[in-house]
Amino acid sequence: MTDYLILRVTAKFLIPLILLMGLYVQFHGELGPGGGFQAGVIFSAGLILYALVFGLYRLTQSIPVFVLKVLSSLGVLLFAGTGVVAMLLGGEFLNYSLLAENAVTGQHLGIFLVELGVGITVASTMLLIFAVFADQEGHD
Amino acid sequence: MMIELIVNSVLLLFLLIVAIAVVCLRQLLVSVMMFGLYSLLTASIFVVMLAADVAFTEAAVGAGIATVLMLAALARLPAEKEEARPRGQFWPLVLVTATGVLLIYGTIDMPGFGNADTAAHRGVAAQYIENAPVETGIPNMVTSILASYRGLDTLGEVLVIFTAGLGVLLVLGAIHPAIGSRLNSQEGQSSDTQEQSG
Numbered sequence: 001m002t003d004y005l006i007l008r009v010t011a012k013f014l015i016p017l018i019l020l021m022g023l024y025v026q027f028h029g030e031l032g033p034g035g036g037f038q039a040g041v042i043f044s045a046g047l048i049l050y051a052l053v054f055g056l057y058r059l060t061q062s063i064p065v066f067v068l069k070v071l072s073s074l075g076v077l078l079f080a081g082t083g084v085v086a087m088l089l090g091g092e093f094l095n096y097s098l099l100a101e102n103a104v105t106g107q108h109l110g111i112f113l114v115e116l117g118v119g120i121t122v123a124s125t126m127l128l129i130f131a132v133f134a135d136q137e138g139h140d
Numbered sequence: 141m142m143i144e145l146i147v148n149s150v151l152l153l154f155l156l157i158v159a160i161a162v163v164c165l166r167q168l169l170v171s172v173m174m175f176g177l178y179s180l181l182t183a184s185i186f187v188v189m190l191a192a193d194v195a196f197t198e199a200a201v202g203a204g205i206a207t208v209l210m211l212a213a214l215a216r217l218p219a220e221k222e223e224a225r226p227r228g229q230f231w232p233l234v235l236v237t238a239t240g241v242l243l244i245y246g247t248i249d250m251p252g253f254g255n256a257d258t259a260a261h262r263g264v265a266a267q268y269i270e271n272a273p274v275e276t277g278i279p280n281m282v283t284s285i286l287a288s289y290r291g292l293d294t295l296g297e298v299l300v301i302f303t304a305g306l307g308v309l310l311v312l313g314a315i316h317p318a319i320g321s322r323l324n325s326q327e328g329q330s331s332d333t334q335e336q337s338g
Contacts, residue, residue, distance in 0.1 A: 025196075030278045030283050032280060033195075033280070037297075038200050041204065042204075045208070073302070076302050094291035094295070108278065111284065111288055118298050129209060129308045129309075130212060133308070
């Protein structure tokens with residue numbers, strides 16, 4: 001795969017744009033279409049493209065599978081943790097209104113954290129599944 | 141309105157053709173690509189219905205990641221083909237046709253397309269439309285519903301994704317210890333010993 005010059009040059013041009021698009025969808029989800037789920041998928045798609053063109057080994061060198069496992073759990077923890085913090089502040093589970101002094105600000109903060117958690121889990125889990133599937137003997 | 145009808149009809153016709161092609165084609169690789177095309181057509185239909193968020197998800201997940209994962213899974217299959225031509229396809233055909241007729245019969249009771257008087261539109265939807273921008277201060281109503289009003293649902297979805305990843309890792313790591321240990325080679329001894337014992 002690494003011998004295809006045009007593929008490599010095009011991928012190098014596209015990957016930063018895809019990752020940027022993923023971040024845009026993540027942090028712009030409040031205003032436009034999209035959110036953590038779509039952002040995570042797009043972000044992982046960019047990294048999967050990298051793995052397809054330059055080899056899985058180089059991807060797992062920069063992002064070890066161990067880190068993906070931790071990130072995958074961290075996103076769920078961030079989501080559920082936001083809910084638990086709301087509970088500790090005296091509200092219901094996932095009631096973001098109590099996260100800040102102003103209810104609207106609290107909702108903003110809560111939704112931002114929750115979407116971030118979704119994005120982190122989705123992106124790392126997709127990469128993890130791809131890495132497990134794509135890693136096989138006698139194929140590079 | 142007329143244009144929308146034509147666009148919808150054409151897209152649904154393409155969807156039907158692609159769906160039949162996915163079933164009929166014998167090469168798995170072509171089937172996977174057609175399945176990606178199916179998702180892309182579905183996403184287009186969602187765009188026509190002005191459901192941008194759903195279309196976005198369908199295009200990214202269905203046409204993007206799912207296709208890549210299917211291709212990665214295909215690459216793991218053995219090279220030799222298994223020509224399976226099962227006999228006695230009559231009764232399965234009857235069963236499938238009967239199920240299809242029942243499903244179509246079930247759609248007769250469904251409310252008309254885009255009907256505003258249905259229970260779904262008269263229930264909480266009106267409250268969401270009225271309150272969501274005020275209560276959350278977020279212009280995209282879909283985000284505020286998914287992340288705030290139905291936060292527990294979304295937490296469940298994230299857990300599903302997490303569990304799927306966990307399952308794939310456990311199953312493929314356990315069946316092929318070499319894969320697990322090669323992937324884990326950077327992370328130290330602890331998981332290697334676990335996989336050897338498992």
